[in-house]
Amino acid sequence: MPAHMADAPAFCQVAPDAAAIEAMARAALARIPAPFAEHLADVVLLIEDYADDETLAALGIDEPIELTGLYHGRPLGEKSSFDSAAMPDRIHLYRLPILWEWIDTGVRLDDLVHHVVVHEVGHHFGLSDDDMHALEAAAG
Incomplete structure (x- = not known):
């Protein structure tokens, strides 16, 4: 258990549900x-709790706990007017891997969700890792 939770009352030690993670993610998006x-x-x-088997296989990931988020779609710079019938771009956040990383690292959960969201938004824009770090700092 992370040190910052050791003194928390027992009722505060329940794993956040999907709605709580979504609220944190929407707050992170609002800060972009x-x-x-x-x-x-x-x-x-x-x-979602985990990525599905097809997604994990496509990414070559054996352990579902290793994937905290994923952007599905074409980066903004690669879109064209012919994309109108395509599925909407999606950001998937995987709740249980995020919670596992939260417990493992002790990073504040809202900060971790913010980090994952910004990383996936970066993929939407086709940004490099350095650009994503700058975006995260600006959205801080």
């Missing part, structure tokens, strides 16, 4: 600075 925020209105946010 312009001009990025203007392009996120149509991105669908999904909270």
